[in-house]
Amino acid sequence: MTARRVVITGLGVIAPGGIGTKAFWERIVSGVSATRTITAFDASGFRSRMAAECDFDGVRSGLTVRDTARLDRATQFAVVAAREALADSGIEIDERNAHRTGVSLGSAVGCTQKLEEEYVARSDGGQRWLVDHAAGTPYLYDYFVPSSMAAEVAWEAGAEGPAALVSAGCTSGLDSLGHALDLIREGAVDIMIAGGSDAPIAPITVACFDAIKATSPRNDTPEHASRPFDRTRSGFVLGEGAAVLVLEERESALRRGAQIYAEIAGYAGRANAHHMTGLRPDGLEMSAAITGALDDARIDREAVGYVNAHGTATRQNDIHETAAIKHSLGEHARRVPVSSIKAVIGHSLGAVGSIEAVASALVIRHGVVPPTAGLHEPDPQLDLDYVPLTARDQATDTVLTVGSGFGGFQSAMVLTSAEGGRS
Amino acid sequence: MSAATVVTGIGVLAPNGIGAEEFWAATLRAESGIGRITRFEPASYPSRLAGEVTGFSAREHLPSRLVPQTDRTTQFALTGSEWALRDSGLSADSLPAGERGVVTASASGGFEFGQRELGHLWGKDPRHVSAYMSFAWFYAVNSGQISIRHDLRGPTGVLVTDQAGGLDAVAQARRRIRKGTPVMLSGGMDASLCPYGLAAQISAGMLSESDDPARAYRPFDPAADGHVPGEGGAILTLEDGERARARGARSHGEISGYAATFDPRPGSGRPANLDRAIRGALADAGLSPRDIAFVLADGAGEPEPDRAEARALTDVFGPRGVPVTVPKSMTGRLYAGAAPLDLVTALFALRDGVVPPTVHVDGPDPAYDIDLVTGSARPVRGDAALVLARGRGGFNSAMVVRRPSAA
Numbered sequence: 138m139t140a141r142r143v144v145i146t147g148l149g150v151i152a153p154g155g156i157g158t159k160a161f162w163e164r165i166v167s168g169v170s171a172t173r174t175i176t177a178f179d180a181s182g183f184r185s186r187m188a189a190e191c192d193f194d195g196v197r198s199g200l201t202v203r204d205t206a207r208l209d210r211a212t213q214f215a216v217v218a219a220r221e222a223l224a225d226s227g228i229e230i231d232e233r234n235a236h237r238t239g240v241s242l243g244s245a246v247g248c249t250q251k252l253e254e255e256y257v258a259r260s261d262g263g264q265r266w267l268v269d270h271a272a273g274t275p276y277l278y279d280y281f282v283p284s285s286m287a288a289e290v291a292w293e294a295g296a297e298g299p300a301a302l303v304s305a306g307c308t309s310g311l312d313s314l315g316h317a318l319d320l321i322r323e324g325a326v327d328i329m330i331a332g333g334s335d336a337p338i339a340p341i342t343v344a345c346f347d348a349i350k351a352t353s354p355r356n357d358t359p360e361h362a363s364r365p366f367d368r369t370r371s372g373f374v375l376g377e378g379a380a381v382l383v384l385e386e387r388e389s390a391l392r393r394g395a396q397i398y399a400e401i402a403g404y405a406g407r408a409n410a411h412h413m414t415g416l417r418p419d420g421l422e423m424s425a426a427i428t429g430a431l432d433d434a435r436i437d438r439e440a441v442g443y444v445n446a447h448g449t450a451t452r453q454n455d456i457h458e459t460a461a462i463k464h465s466l467g468e469h470a471r472r473v474p475v476s477s478i479k480a481v482i483g484h485s486l487g488a489v490g491s492i493e494a495v496a497s498a499l500v501i502r503h504g505v506v507p508p509t510a511g512l513h514e515p516d517p518q519l520d521l522d523y524v525p526l527t528a529r530d531q532a533t534d535t536v537l538t539v540g541s542g543f544g545g546f547q548s549a550m551v552l553t554s555a556e557g558g559r560s
Numbered sequence: 561m562s563a564a565t566v567v568t569g570i571g572v573l574a575p576n577g578i579g580a581e582e583f584w585a586a587t588l589r590a591e592s593g594i595g596r597i598t599r600f601e602p603a604s605y606p607s608r609l610a611g612e613v614t615g616f617s618a619r620e621h622l623p624s625r626l627v628p629q630t631d632r633t634t635q636f637a638l639t640g641s642e643w644a645l646r647d648s649g650l651s652a653d654s655l656p657a658g659e660r661g662v663v664t665a666s667a668s669g670g671f672e673f674g675q676r677e678l679g680h681l682w683g684k685d686p687r688h689v690s691a692y693m694s695f696a697w698f699y700a701v702n703s704g705q706i707s708i709r710h711d712l713r714g715p716t717g718v719l720v721t722d723q724a725g726g727l728d729a730v731a732q733a734r735r736r737i738r739k740g741t742p743v744m745l746s747g748g749m750d751a752s753l754c755p756y757g758l759a760a761q762i763s764a765g766m767l768s769e770s771d772d773p774a775r776a777y778r779p780f781d782p783a784a785d786g787h788v789p790g791e792g793g794a795i796l797t798l799e800d801g802e803r804a805r806a807r808g809a810r811s812h813g814e815i816s817g818y819a820a821t822f823d824p825r826p827g828s829g830r831p832a833n834l835d836r837a838i839r840g841a842l843a844d845a846g847l848s849p850r851d852i853a854f855v856l857a858d859g860a861g862e863p864e865p866d867r868a869e870a871r872a873l874t875d876v877f878g879p880r881g882v883p884v885t886v887p888k889s890m891t892g893r894l895y896a897g898a899a900p901l902d903l904v905t906a907l908f909a910l911r912d913g914v915v916p917p918t919v920h921v922d923g924p925d926p927a928y929d930i931d932l933v934t935g936s937a938r939p940v941r942g943d944a945a946l947v948l949a950r951g952r953g954g955f956n957s958a959m960v961v962r963r964p965s966a967a
Contacts, residue, residue: 140942145801168570169760181686182686183710183946184686232830235824235830236821236833236836239820239822244697245698245700246698247699247720252674252680256675256682256756256898257682257703259756259759260678260679260682260683260756260887262682262683263678263679263680263681263682263684264683265671266679266755267600267601267604267755268755268756268759269673269759270604270605270758270759270762270763273763274763275765277759277760277763278760278761278763278764278766278952279952279953280760281667281668281671281752281757281760281761281763282667282668282720282722282727282951282954283699283720284667284720284721284722284951284952284953285952285953287720287721287953288822288952288954288955289954291822291954292824295824295825296822297821297822297824297830297833298820298822298825299819299820299821300721300726300820300954300955301719301720301721301728301820301955302719302720302721303717303719303720304666304698304699304700304718304719305700305703305716305717305718305720306695306698306700306718309700309718312717312718316717316719316732318946319732319735323735325819325820325840340681340686341677341678341681341693343686344681344686344689345689345693345694346692346694347650347686347689348686348689348691348693348694349691349694351694353581365663405712405715406716406717407658407661407714407715407716408661408662408703408704408707408708408712408713408715408716408717409707409713410657410707410708410710410711410712410713411708412694412708413629413695413701413705413708414694414702419762422658422713425658425713436882455625497870517681519811522870535905542700543694543695543698543700543704544695544700544701544703544704544705544707544716545704545707545708546700546703546704546716557842
């Protein structure tokens with residue numbers, strides 16, 4: 138029996154500094170940061186007052202006024218990104234393949250923004266425990282249980298196979314693709330609309346990260362606040378956005394003559410069983426996830442030509458991740474370029490894994506590695522090639538992308554060029 | 561390949577019983593756990609009933625440091641996972657930490673914790689928000705906390721598909737077992753019976769407004785007018801069948817088939833897809849409809865979804881072709897916890913050869929043409945059962961469970 142393989146045939150991206158896949162790619166290659174002082178609300182009372190915001194207008198992006206009122210911002214991102222990805226793939230979902238098409242969407246905080254707005258409206262600004270059940274929108278349940286986000290994407294695509302929201306915190310955007318990979322491989326579906334979306338730039342989420350000092354307090358230079366792998370790094374900058382990918386079983390994609398960006402060759406996830414927000418410096422579980430993904434892809438570690446890092450710019454993440462890459466790739470870790478795009482687009486929680494998977498596919502397509510913006514002062518403890526500041530021409534047919542998140546979750550995915558890379 | 565996935569451990573917290581056997585005994589007695597909400601004063605809300613887990617004290621079950629950092633949902637999940645592991649007889653050091661993992665379903669995360677901290681933020685200021693908020697509310701909290709508490713360093717996952725999520729999570733865990741992880745915890749717990757959680761559930765228009773616990777949630781009844789929310793659920797220890805047998809573990813039964821579908825957009829004119837999920841799960845199990853001894857239906861308790869579910873059942877099994885029951889009529893609908901609890905019920909019902917009734921329903925709407933088990937428990941013979949779970953928006957999941965195969 139030949140194992141079923143999974144390829145990427147369509148991309149859609151909503152990112153800070155770039156709405157649409159093309160603008161997103163140009164932005165991350167330029168290394169010009171999209172982080173800024175928060176404009177979404179008055180953040181003056183908060184410790185970290187910066188974010189990488191999307192200049193997104195749902196109506197301008199093709200949604201109806203009614204939908205922009207009804208849908209949480211994260212759901213709007215997902216629907217718009219799904220439209221772009223579907224159009225890009227050229228696939229038609231109709232009665233012939235609807236049952237063979239599924240949805241797997243990642244999100245860490247779901248429709249939190251709407252939940253917060255509705256809470257404020259129903260609680261007299263936080264004064265009432267017994268909130269008013271009748272004061273707000275009739276759509277509250279859809280924010281309360283965010284599988285509504287996956288439902289909207291399924292309706293948009295016309296998908297009638299299995300649909301799910303994957304919500305594993307900050308690895309959601311990789312885990313959702315891993316789930317899609319499973320479903321196509323096992324034959325439950327031939328097509329998956331898969332990705333991640335989060336819109337967390339709202340008071341409650343900013344307050345959460347303030348409370349544990351995870352975000353950067355460098356408010357005086359917001360465009361230079363996120364400094365992955367830099368000696369002076371001080372935490373992440375919150376972001377928002379979405380990426381949706383059309384994934385197809387390889388043979389059927391080839392039969393219909395689809396463009397193929399890359400193959401998703403392997404995936405694995407592990408837990409560190411250590412702490413809900415803390416990381417052990419040895420990175421052993423992320424290392425196990427990387428090794429698991431390479432094994433799943435049946436690819437030698439020496440074949441990895443680029444590592445798209447989680448690279449959040451927290452003190453602990455960058456140490457943890459560097460150790461994990463070294464442990465899993467061995468001596469090869471010293472030769473392979475590693476970069477984080479989060480200095481440009483911020484950390485969009487459950488979306489970012491999918492956004493970075495898109496970046497990884499585009500690295501394979503364009504033969505260019507986006508830089509780690511914001512990395513001016515190397516940290517002597519961190520000794521890999523982090524591609525500081527400037528993009529690099531580098532042809533590669535195998536990319537590793539990794540994620541790490543609250544709950545202790547560690548995920549890794551291997552993408553290869555359409556032509557091969559696997560033994 | 562396709563090694564069997566067996567259930568070797570069960571942990572239950574349900575409105576009609578804390579502990580698996582306590583729950584099962586109450587269920588067979590047709591004992592309902594539905595009553596007026598006590599966790600807050602519900603008088604100002606149009607729906608005032610719920611299935612609450614009563615008599616649970618987190619401090620009796622968890623280390624004191626974990627109590628302030630966790631929502632009730634997570635306290636249930638940690639307690640249930642402890643019991644599921646204990647029931648399985650697995651010891652902490654019986655296999656490497658990387659060879660055991662956890663996948664849970666979530667619906668609304670640690671929502672009561674979330675409401676409280678939203679109050680601290682908006683009623684006071686950002687400095688009053690708990691340092692635990694960043695991980696106590698989000699949907700991944702139970703998988704994270706369970707992995708830490710039990711040193712599970714293998715694959716993890718979290719799925720949200722409203723009430724269908726519990727089956728989807730167990731199916732995900734089964735995939736991981738088939739791929740080589742010998743032990744997975746899975747299932748779901750929910751506890752969103754705080755005022756904001758109730759308001760959210762009211763907003764969907766799916767809750768009954770009756771004040772009579774014996775009349776409020778009546779799935780398939782001609783007078784069905786909504787459901788009652790509940791809290792609790794179940795966590796299961798799942799194992800590779802051969803590994804479990806080799807270590808001499810007692811099996812509660814096997815997860816032998818699963819499929820999920822999604823319904824078309826309302827108004828599209830295309831047919832719903834629950835029947836496809838049922839047929840897919842049967843095919844996955846290698847069974848035909850006549851092999852199914854009984855069905856635990858989703859039982860929305862509203863005319864339209866009840867009719868749709870009944871139609872799917874009659875399509876696959878024929879009119880009155882299989883005994884159907886909705887034990888969640890005794891507990892209310894438990895969101896992410898609902899389907900895992902139904903899996904437990906199905907396994908115990910197969911074990912004991914008796915199907916618990918759907919309570920508070922005298923007889924189903926005759927137009928549905930289903931053989932609903934009402935009144936009291938009914939003896940059945942058979943080796944396999946079907947569990948259905950549906951989520952708002954169109955999520956359909958179906959799972960087949962079997963009695964333990966003779967060793």
